[in-house]
Amino acid sequence: MNALLIYPDHPDTFWSFKYALKFVSKKASEPPLGLLTIAAMLPADWNKKLVDMKVDSLQDTELQWADIVFISAMSIQKDSVRAVVERCRKFGMKIVAGGPLFTMEYEHFEGIDHFVLNEAEITLPLFLADLEHGCPQAVYQSNELPELGSSPIPLWELINVKKYNTINIQYSRGCPYDCEFCDISLLFGKKVRTKSSVQVLNELDRLFEIGWRGGVFIVDDNFIGNKTKLKKQILPDLILWQQKHDYPFSFATEASVDLADDNTLMVLMATAGFNSVFIGIETPNEASLSECNKLHNKDRDLVQCVKKLHDHGMMVNGGFIVGFDNDSSSIFEQMTRFIQDSGVVTAMVGLLNAPRGTRLYKRLVSEQRLLHDDSGDNTNYTINFTPKMGRDILLNGYREIIKSIYSPKPYYRRIRLFISEFNPLARKKFHLKFSHISAFLKSILILGVIGRERLHYWRLLFWTLTKHPRLFSHAVTFAIYGFHFRKIFRV
Numbered sequence: 001m002n003a004l005l006i007y008p009d010h011p012d013t014f015w016s017f018k019y020a021l022k023f024v025s026k027k028a029s030e031p032p033l034g035l036l037t038i039a040a041m042l043p044a045d046w047n048k049k050l051v052d053m054k055v056d057s058l059q060d061t062e063l064q065w066a067d068i069v070f071i072s073a074m075s076i077q078k079d080s081v082r083a084v085v086e087r088c089r090k091f092g093m094k095i096v097a098g099g100p101l102f103t104m105e106y107e108h109f110e111g112i113d114h115f116v117l118n119e120a121e122i123t124l125p126l127f128l129a130d131l132e133h134g135c136p137q138a139v140y141q142s143n144e145l146p147e148l149g150s151s152p153i154p155l156w157e158l159i160n161v162k163k164y165n166t167i168n169i170q171y172s173r174g175c176p177y178d179c180e181f182c183d184i185s186l187l188f189g190k191k192v193r194t195k196s197s198v199q200v201l202n203e204l205d206r207l208f209e210i211g212w213r214g215g216v217f218i219v220d221d222n223f224i225g226n227k228t229k230l231k232k233q234i235l236p237d238l239i240l241w242q243q244k245h246d247y248p249f250s251f252a253t254e255a256s257v258d259l260a261d262d263n264t265l266m267v268l269m270a271t272a273g274f275n276s277v278f279i280g281i282e283t284p285n286e287a288s289l290s291e292c293n294k295l296h297n298k299d300r301d302l303v304q305c306v307k308k309l310h311d312h313g314m315m316v317n318g319g320f321i322v323g324f325d326n327d328s329s330s331i332f333e334q335m336t337r338f339i340q341d342s343g344v345v346t347a348m349v350g351l352l353n354a355p356r357g358t359r360l361y362k363r364l365v366s367e368q369r370l371l372h373d374d375s376g377d378n379t380n381y382t383i384n385f386t387p388k389m390g391r392d393i394l395l396n397g398y399r400e401i402i403k404s405i406y407s408p409k410p411y412y413r414r415i416r417l418f419i420s421e422f423n424p425l426a427r428k429k430f431h432l433k434f435s436h437i438s439a440f441l442k443s444i445l446i447l448g449v450i451g452r453e454r455l456h457y458w459r460l461l462f463w464t465l466t467k468h469p470r471l472f473s474h475a476v477t478f479a480i481y482g483f484h485f486r487k488i489f490r491v
Contacts, residue, residue, distance in 0.1 A: 002047045004066035004093075005039055005158070007032035008073050008080035009053040012488060014348050014379045016054075017165070019484040023439040023446075027055040027163040030217060033170065034072050034099055036154035041124055050158040053080065063091040071112075072099035075355065076376030085111045096127070100187060104356045105373070106139065115139045119173075119188075121146040145188070148173065148195045153206050166215040166252070169203050171195055171234070175222045177256065179280075180292040180360045181321070181352060184221045192225030197237040204241060208248060214433075218253040223277075227265055235268040242273050252276035258296050260305035266312040270425050277309065278317040284338040285331055288324035292360070306342040313424040315474075318344040321378075322398055323352030325388045332397035336404040343418040345411075345478050349401050350378030351394070354385055379488070406485045408453035412460050415478045419464060419471050426470075440476055447479055 012018045017029050032052050039048050049065070051058050063069075069088050073081045078101065088095050089111050097109065098116040106115040114136055116127045123140040130136040151170075161167060172194040175184045207216065224230060242249070251274040259265060259277065269277075281302055282294050289298045306316045320339070322331055339347045353374035354361040364370040364385045374384040387394045404410060447457045457479055464475040485491075 001067045002065055003068050005035045005050040005070045007035055007052045008077045008084050010077045013377050019487045020480045023442045023480050024435045026165040030166050030168045031159050031164050033168045039155040040152035055163050069093045069095050071097045073101040075101050117141045119146055121150050148193050153203050156210050166217045167212050168217045168219045170219050172220045176225055179294050183355045183358050186357050197233050201241050213248045216249045216251050222256050223253040224255045224259050235272050238272040250275050254278040257305050260308045270313040276315045280319045282321050284334055287326035291324050291326050303342045310421050311423050316344050317346040320349040321352050323387050323394050332401050336401050339405050345414050345418050351383050353378050402489045403491050406491050408456045411482045412456040419468050443476055443480055
């Protein structure tokens with residue numbers, strides 16, 4: 001069979017880095033790891049093509065070639081999904097859909113022949129067996145949470161990795177925490193399931209073989225869910241692999257803030273090449289942390305946690321939320337002050353929304369405050385429920401936060417604070433690429449010559465060269481990020 005795997009497009013968001021990627025001539029931040037893994041699980045004698053619509057347009061010739069289409073998506077891709085399905089139907093395609101969007105709300109999508117939901121290690125073989133026998137069902141579901149030993153190496157040969165800024169892999173699924181607004185434990189359970197060291201290193205070997213050098217994002221929702229295994233097995237083996245291969249990769253991931261409580265774990269991660277970690281800080285308001293069950297963020301100095309991670313050589317990308325029931329109008333100034341004082345340069349502040357199926361969603365339904373399903377984009381000035389502080393107050397306050405943290409003067413001040421406190425390990429080798437030189441030259445023109453932030457740009461660069469020359473590339477990178485953030489938020 002000819003199998004066409006399609007990853008629909010999605011709107012420009014904070015995390016798309018669309019305007020920053022143009023500086024390094026890349027099409028997208030990361031490839032669609034889920035579909036690449038699905039491709040590896042399909043029969044070996046099938047012909048396979050993958051179209052990532054963030055990178056390439058979907059051609060009619062590709063639809064004419066295909067016998068069957070596989071679509072995976074998240075909630076932010078709803079509109080593109082419907083457009084793709086409509087095009088496929090015109091060509092009489094059999095459509096198979098799976099992934100987070102369909103697992104949570106498959107009944108809202110028409111024109112799809114088969115839904116293969118939940119985790120594909122369980123449901124995809126069932127579908128393929130029925131397909132082979134000519135009796136595929138409409139819906140395949142399972143509450144079983146598979147161990148990850150059977151998860152294959154993604155079929156990287158289906159894409160051009162040079163079009164992406166970062167390559168991604170997965171080490172674990174599941175999260176031990178149960179935040180009210182989050183659907184991760186709903187999708188993947190509270191038990192943290194992990195791959196073995198052998199699996200992880202085999203995946204890195206494959207990336208090395210295809211010539212990838214640069215950033216690798218480990219997509220786990222909480223990389224440190226099993227700290228003992230990380231410290232005893234995974235990270236020591238990863239350090240040896242990196243040393244053997246002369247550190248071809250730098251790693252980034254997501255983790256809970258209690259990473260800052262474990263000095264051994266931080267040292268091991270930094271030594272293995274981790275230089276960036278996304279932390280769901282959410283809010284400095286203790287009452288709101290209790291409200292959303294983010295209890296592991298409570299009763300701690302969150303600013304000092306951030307600074308401790310920076311001191312251990314791991315840059316914190318922070319996730320923040322406003323709109324909790326316990327938020328008052330003072331939260332906007334409080335949030336702004338926290339972000340500026342902590343030195344979190346990449347601070348993603350979003351409006352609270354309730355994803356389908358979450359405890360927050362169910363609570364808002366019971367309180368008759370839910371307005372509609374969420375769009376998946378919490379930075380587009382929309383909320384899907386009636387907030388207690390009032391919609392206008394919340395939206396106006398949110399706009400003030402965005403303006404206060406991304407306008408050139410406060411943003412560049414935050415970069416300087418971060419650079420003055422960041423302490424990366426000196427041993428990591430820096431792989432200079434032509435794209436780095438090109439990005440720097442473009443930044444000079446766009447930011448340093450014609451940009452409204454040009455005075456802040458040149459001050460930052462000269463200050464960094466004088467005070468912290470080894471972090472010069474970070475200064476340029478963050479200046480470019482700021483350009484993207486201001487474009488997205490129009491500030």
